[in-house]
Amino acid sequence: MHALLTVFAKEVLENLRDRRTLVSALLFGPLFGPILFGAMVSRMLNQGVIESDEPLSITISGGERAPNLERYLESQGVRLHAEALSESAARARVRKDGVLVLLVPADFAPRFEQARPAPVFVVADSSDSQTRKGADRLHALLAGYASGIAQLRLQVRGVDPLLAVPIAVNDIDVTTPSGRAVVVLGFMTYFVLFSVLMGGLYLAIDCTAGERERGSLESLLSLPVARAALVGGKILATCAYMCLSLAINLAAFVFVFRFVPLERLGMSANLGVGTALEFFAICLPFVPLGAALMTLVASFTRSYREAQTYLTSVLLVPTLPIAFASIYSLKTKSSLMVIPSLSQHLLMTSVLKDEPISAADVFVSSGSALLLALVLIVLTARHWRRESMLG
């Protein structure tokens, strides 16, 4: 036990002096999520404003052939920029400047007068989400204009225009504010687990591959100290950094949510200090699991660089169950609580949704994570006892 604590203290101190570890464990790892998240939500807010408030702006060619249509569009708040363009010139313009072009061809007026379908062309780049939204709005406006004209024509011919409206479609959106919030906040649980792993990533490398690369491993292995104590101390130090990273991450999230007006998106998120503490408790059993997994993987590598390569894929491991769950849209079930990372995700999501959490679920979630951690720690210690550890 004394040896274990000695190793622990030394690893904590040594890495506290390592700028690379500090930047990744205490800066990049934990702050990446909250910053990205804040930026993402702010952008969503701005886009929401653009969609509803900003007038639609289009380039129109041949507008003089359809003065009524022009007047109608202007009355609907559309800004028109007249510019004579051929069809191919319009395509090039759209591709180059990302504008939205309405082409009124020469046969529009004669066909319109004959009450034949009069063609117009909407030229847009559908891979650009902004232009696509504009095109959708233009379509809706054109459809409105067309149905107005159609009804007038029917009326003139003495037909009830309502005959041409066989179905009245009504949309009822049942999304609740907190439900919509969870869709967005679903990302958040992954960022939390990511910060847990990032906190220990460089420590796990430094304690194993780093020790080998520096050439200090053999001296360490020739000491009269049980290998399990060495491994235990190293994993414990990794856990300490992971907990620190998690704490910084959650604090940053609480901070960011102070400034992001989620209510304006029609969301309510109850992320205060209390929620953060609950998150911390939920993620705590995941810490030794992540530490043991990263240390085990890094123990097989020969150099810092090699370890980095492998551990970057380990960072993706917790996404797999979460992605799987969202593809199959799994609901919170007790049987899912045995899967680490997924169980933490589900529990955190329940906290966000203000749903009650059963003690049994928490017990199974922590128990399975800790049990798996124990298995991995034993495997790591066994690997360290092997001769191949010398490299």
Add this chain to the structure above:
Amino acid sequence: MIEAAALRKRFGSVEAVREVSFCASDGSITGLLGPNGAGKSTTLRMLYGVLRPDGGSARIDGLDIRGETSAARAHLGVLPHAAGLYGNLTGRENIAYFGSLHGIARRRLAERITELCRALDMQSFLDRRAKGFSQGQRIKVALARALVHDPANVILDEPTNGLDVMAIRNLREILSNLRSQGRCIVFSSHVMQEVSALCDHVVIIGRGNVLAQGTLQEIRERSGTAGGRAGGSATLEEAFLEILGDTQGLA
């Protein structure tokens, strides 16, 4: 005292060590001499117990390194071939870390580091981060780390590698001092001058076997007769090449 009895080790199809036996006594320096790849490092690694021998045994002060590993290691200081330090720790912290892992109490440890600092002349750099150390400074701290628990036996794997002339002279002096304190020292080298300048007992290893062993004088005499010359006239280098040449002829 360090005893190797019929040590044997194979890695896959390569027989790194076929049969190595020798006895290094207290108050003397034993040199393992041999070309690269002869099995010196593998032999030493079995002596300090990081490799498991396929046959034979190794004893430190009579304690079996496999059966009584911890007790045997408490009597043993090791300077492996790769003796890297922790760059973000100071020299003192590097030594203290190993001392603490040996279970030495804090006060005693501080005294011991002061002793080692004086003996190895490390005052000027002991409290600097190890990152910026010269090769000579690094080897001193690594040696102090190996000696922190005051072991009666010391194993060094090619300790002079990468050192300049001054540092080598310095190390030689340190090893002589350790001998005069009555310790048992085993080191490996492929440099003749090191061995002839320091060793009381020489073990020549080639292709995993002990080809010859004895005092410097005995080695020279043995090869002298083998070469048909007057006894004792050959240098160690001539003797070494001749002994090695024997087996190369055989193999």
